[in-house]
Amino acid sequence: MNELGRPAVSEAPLLPRMPVAVVLDNVRSLNNVGSFFRTCDAFAVERLVLCGITGSPPDREIHKTALGAEQTVPWEHHTSAAEAVTRLRGEGYTPLAVEQVEGSARLDEFTPEPAMKYALVFGNEVDGVSQGALDVCAGAIEIPQAGTKHSLNVAVSGGVVLWRFFCAFRKLL
Numbered sequence: 001m002n003e004l005g006r007p008a009v010s011e012a013p014l015l016p017r018m019p020v021a022v023v024l025d026n027v028r029s030l031n032n033v034g035s036f037f038r039t040c041d042a043f044a045v046e047r048l049v050l051c052g053i054t055g056s057p058p059d060r061e062i063h064k065t066a067l068g069a070e071q072t073v074p075w076e077h078h079t080s081a082a083e084a085v086t087r088l089r090g091e092g093y094t095p096l097a098v099e100q101v102e103g104s105a106r107l108d109e110f111t112p113e114p115a116m117k118y119a120l121v122f123g124n125e126v127d128g129v130s131q132g133a134l135d136v137c138a139g140a141i142e143i144p145q146a147g148t149k150h151s152l153n154v155a156v157s158g159g160v161v162l163w164r165f166f167c168a169f170r171k172l173l
Contacts, residue, residue, distance in 0.1 A: 017046040019117040025081035026052040026124040034065025035155035041069035043166040051081040082132035093119040097140040104140035112168040
């Protein structure tokens with residue numbers, strides 16, 4: 001880690017963070033949850049909000065994929081994504097669902113504004129973002145795709161979207 005210039009786990013609370021909260025809406029796979037922890041750590045996400053049936057640490061299955069990132073990423077749990085998103089809106093975040101819905105913006109045509117805070121809502125592996133959470137979001141973004149499938153794995157989507165936001169915010173970190 002020293003050769004890579006990475007901070008120690010003990011330094012995590014002091015690190016600058018991207019003004020982005022990630023909300024997981026009923027993500028059922030603990031491997032996906034662990035992947036989100038690891039991705040949120042890599043891209044300096046401010047916090048991870050676990051909602052509904054989404055598993056939370058401590059959990060052996062989450063740890064297998066997170067590889068300790070569950071100790072470096074601030075996280076919280078809420079009973080519903082709609083409640084969490086409403087709260088985040090009240091804290092000044094602009095909530096965006098990562099979902100294929102009418103009126104969604106294409107990720108490659110969306111530019112995050114460095115002066116804003118965002119809450120990115122990722123949904124269940126089968127059902128996507130719940131209607132309740134969609135109803136309280138300010139909009140939606142989707143990842144353009146050229147293949148025959150209609151979606152990506154939720155954790156893969158998280159990596160793609162968070163990379164786009166990280167590129168916009170990196171110079172501020």
